[in-house]
Amino acid sequence: MSKGRAGWLSWPYASEVGAVLLATLAAVAVALQIGPPGSALAAGASAAIVGATALKDSPQGRWRLTAAASLAMGGAVLLGWLASPHSVVFVLVAGLWSLCSGMAWALGSNVGLVSAATTALLVASPTWGSPLDALIAAALAFCAGMLQTVIVVITPRPQRQQRSDALADGYRLVVADARRLAADPGAELDHGPLIALRQKFTLTEHQLRRRPLAFRGLYAIPERIGMTLNALRPVADTPAGGATLRAAANVLETIAEDPPGAREEARAALGSLDSAIDELPGPAGPTGRRLRRQVIEAAALHFTGSHRPRPEIREVVRAQLNLASPILRHGLRLVAAVTAATAAARITGVHDGYWIAVTVLLVLRPETAHTYTRCTTRLAGVLGGMLLGTGITLLIHPTGIIAGILAVAFVAVAYAVAGIGYVPLTAAVATAIVFLVDIDGAAPTLSLGTRIVAVLVGGVLAIASHVLLPDRAQVRLQQRSAELLKAEIDYVATVIRAFAHHLDDRETVLSAVWTRAVRARSAFEAAGGGIRADTPEMRHWLSAYRAALNTLTSTGATLEAQLPTVRTENLDLRFVVAVDDYVDALRGETPTAGQPWRVDARHLAEADAQMRECATYLDRQESAQRVLLGELEAITRVLLAVAQTGS
Known part of the structure; x- marks a missing residue:
């Protein structure tokens, strides 16, 4: 599959995206008509974020997440508008909210991203307004989010x-x-x-x-x-x-x-x-x-809507309350950077000072690998998007519904480039933010240079927070080892699946997954350079882990050499089912942010048993598939050994 085609397929359903965009524009238009100045930003941002949340592919329960996101948006707007006239209170509120936002990543990446968006909405609150204005703006933000819930989640889709x-x-x-x-x-x-x-x-x-x-x-x-x-x-x-x-x-x-x-x-x-x-x-x-x-x-x-019991939220968060937790460290980094950014904006009194905190929120993630590289590339995306949006603003001075249309257009661009990478996605989001913030009319003293400085300062704060409070070396090693194991498994799973299904652009696909595995190995070696295996548990784990890696690499190479002889036309469908289930068991689920990926031992053991049962469905001429069955036994054995060591 070509890269362009893959990017196209990563879009959600076009009809739903169109409905979300139209609802976002409608929310902006209503806020411009009945809301106080600044409420169009609140309504438009809430509609865009909740709409993206509603579009997330999930089997069930989306309405609960979108309703909670709508409530969080409304709460952030209300709290931000009420505290904004009082600088000291506003800085404290921003810091406390950002701590909660950082800890929300323990519940999943979707919740973490929504929480970061609510924090951005809070720090961008205007420095004026009455309690009544705050209530109206918060109500508009909440209703805009619930509108998306109704359109995408509750409304039946054919x-x-x-x-x-x-x-x-x-x-x-x-x-x-x-x-x-x-x-x-x-x-x-x-x-x-x-x-x-x-x-x-x-x-x-x-x-x-x-x-x-x-x-x-x-x-x-x-x-x-x-x-x-x-x-x-x-x-x-x-x-x-x-x-x-x-x-x-x-x-x-x-x-x-x-x-x-x-x-x-x-x-x-x-x-x-x-x-x-x-x-x-x-x-x-x-x-x-x-x-x-x-x-x-x-x-x-x-x-x-989940095949596993859902733990209590308080238990999930409580499990992260230790200094070794990447989630807690991310929360502390976010508190320090957002508090410093908000304080700097209030002390300087610069109109565009909110870009410091917004940049921090767009750049920081609870990551332990390639941290500085990812922060820098996201910063480049924010800077590029801000330059594009501000340049358009300086040229044509869009306000009101025209600015709303441009903001929605760049939200559409964000959907279009989401499958390409986080740099263009961040750039599109930053451009949309420019038009939403300036929707009521840009400040007379609008300065491109001021915004550039604000974005750069925000990026420096984000990177400095990682420098001053890095993740522990042991945690980084665990994360890197899990990522390397997952990358190796993705490579092997892709090869295995080719024994049951025709694989388009086989060489290109296999080369891509192998390249990811090589990069993951480099990150693991870098993380493990300063770690001493001075305990029996660590030595036992490293032994099982390296045995698994060596087995996966050799097995993948053996199976890949068999691919030219693979014939899938006459395979028994029951064997195809068993292969697909084994591949699913290998790949497992995406881990929660801050948690290392783990082998699903139970599912893998079941899938392996099913593969052995389906061996009777193979004909003699299907020799490549028989080789596959022999190699899968070794894969299952070493991965179950790794799972038992708690990797």
Whole structure:
């Protein structure tokens, strides 16, 4: 796949983006008509940020996140406008809010980015206004965000309804297969419709990388359950086997039909499934437990939108309250930099002083790798976007709805370049900020030089905060090791997937993932240069880790050498399902910011067992796939060893 095509595919649905942009423009227009000066910035920024949040690909629960984001936007505007006339109070409020914003990264990168946006909205508050103006501006910001929630999340979308109906049909097929197998163990199960479900919605390589595992699992789980049902065929004629199949069918039927009280019905059916699985004969026990985990995963995805239990927010945040935590250190860096930036803006009295704090917020992230490089490149993006926006402002002096249209246009550009990299994305966002801030009319003393200095000072503060409060060496090593392992796994996973699917531009794709792995290795070696393995635990971990890396590299090279002989035209679809599930298990989920990536040992072990079961579906002429099965055993063994060491 070409780079341009990949960038195009990374856009969300064009119709939804168009609706979000139009709603943002409508929010700006309404604020210009009924709100006090400065409220159009609040409404437009809130609509843009909440709209982007609503467009995030997620299986369920988006309305809660967007509603919370709308409330946070309104709260930031209210607090910022009320405190803004009092400089000392404003600086303290900005510092406290930025600390909360930094700690919000513990809940995920989406929450962290939204929190950073609310902080930017707070520090850009005007230095005038009454409490009534603050209430009106906050209400407009909240309503603008809720408008996006209604448009994107609550309003039914034909594609989303089509997906929901197709998923329900997939579960109905599994229900029918389970009951058919319970009645007749010799019945033939047709997995074709289940496989077609995932092929239709989530099977492209780009979608596999872009969508979270929970979203992909939403459409992959029916076929995985179908494969496990087939593995239970030998015990289907036993009382325990038949009861297991019928109980699983009852749970899945509840999920598919979703009647009132579905959650309670599913919980009762799961209890029956547990009892039946406990009675299965010994050899079928592991397969029955795998079916139980898959059915529980299907229920969790349907009812909660996540295949894992959601920890309490306070527990997540409390876990980061130690000086070794990258999240806490990011929060402290953000407090220091934003407080200094806001104080400098108030002391100097420069109209464009808010650009110091805004730049800090656009540049700083809770990262432990290539920190200075990434900060510098983001700073270049902010500076370029500010120069472009300010240059246009100086030339044509757009105000009012014209400035709003330009701001929305550059939000559209941000969506367009999101798949290219964070530098053009940051530049587009910075340009949109220029037009939103100047929407009520640029200050008479508008100076390009002042803004350049403000942006550069903000960048210096961001980089200096990393210099003065760096992450601990041990934490950096853990992060680098996890990133290197993930990069190596991505390379191997790409090769493995080519054994079941034709890979367009194979050489280009493999070269790209291998280059990322080489860069990750360089970062790991740099981070590990000053670390001494002077404890048995560290030596044991490094031994298992390097063994895994060596195995992945050699296995990837062996499998890549087999690719010219791979033929995928006549593969059994059940083998294709097993390969796809193994690749998903290898890649795992994107880790929360500040947390190292970890191997999903349970999913990997299940996928490996399924691969061994599917070996019987290979023909003799499919020799390359047989080589693959042999190599996967080594991959699974070393990765499970790494998982046991707690890497």
